[in-house]
Amino acid sequence: MDHTQNQDSFWALKGCSIATKQKFMQFVKVVTYPKGHICLRAREKTPNVFFILDGKVQIYNLTKCGKKKILFILGKNNMVNESLVGDFNTIFCETMETCHFYTIRRDVLLNLMEADFQLTKTLMAYQEKKLWRLGHQLKNTVSSIYLERKLASKLWKLARDFGIPTEQGILIDIDLSITFLADLLGAPRETTSRVCKKLTDNGLIIINKKKIYVPDRENIVFFYKNGALKDF
Numbered sequence: 001m002d003h004t005q006n007q008d009s010f011w012a013l014k015g016c017s018i019a020t021k022q023k024f025m026q027f028v029k030v031v032t033y034p035k036g037h038i039c040l041r042a043r044e045k046t047p048n049v050f051f052i053l054d055g056k057v058q059i060y061n062l063t064k065c066g067k068k069k070i071l072f073i074l075g076k077n078n079m080v081n082e083s084l085v086g087d088f089n090t091i092f093c094e095t096m097e098t099c100h101f102y103t104i105r106r107d108v109l110l111n112l113m114e115a116d117f118q119l120t121k122t123l124m125a126y127q128e129k130k131l132w133r134l135g136h137q138l139k140n141t142v143s144s145i146y147l148e149r150k151l152a153s154k155l156w157k158l159a160r161d162f163g164i165p166t167e168q169g170i171l172i173d174i175d176l177s178i179t180f181l182a183d184l185l186g187a188p189r190e191t192t193s194r195v196c197k198k199l200t201d202n203g204l205i206i207i208n209k210k211k212i213y214v215p216d217r218e219n220i221v222f223f224y225k226n227g228a229l230k231d232f
Contacts (some may be wrong), residue, residue, distance in 0.1 A: 055099030
């Protein structure tokens with residue numbers, strides 16, 4: 001299967017000059033990593049920038065206690081690196097399934113950005129959007145946001161980004177174990193299990209092994225925003 005993309009359809013090259021597109025495709029490489037591969041490690045130097053062609057990755061960091069705290073789950077049309085200029089990583093990136101990437105050396109990409117301001121604007125806009133998402137997540141970690149609402153928000157977003165329509169509702173196309181959800185919430189596993197049970201008892205989600213379905217996305221977003229169920 002060909003996992004490359006046409007230079008005119010690749011999101012980072014939209015609006016760039018023909019010369020920039022040709023040089024990018026000349027220097028870029030396609031790499032494949034299996035599930036569980038760590039592409040980036042915090043405090044390690046990485047010369048390459050990764051663009052996801054398909055598959056899903058988790059971006060996370062470790063707390064002082066060594067516990068994983070997931071920051072993002074990213075799929076197709078995303079850039080993995082948190083920095084375009086710095087040589088050292090501040091985050092971890094781990095594949096959640098077999099993934100294909102475009103990789104390009106950072107120095108080559110920076111030269112292309114210097115020569116074509118449209119590429120610079122596109123990548124800066126992408127990073128700004130990611131920072132906004134991170135800031136929104138941090139805002140939701142304050143104690144006034146109950147864990148039930150926080151998890152409901154995260155599951156709604158995953159259903160939006162990775163959802164598949166089924167008879168039971170929107171299937172989140174990711175294996176979501178309690179341990180994984182605990183890392184996503186930054187909460188103990190036992191607490192996360194109780195939170196999942198509450199959402200399940202209220203009909204907001206259906207759990208079948210490691211698969212989660214969202215029967216009605218309007219209901220779950222209402223619960224997140226209001227802390228209560230819809231009054232039908």
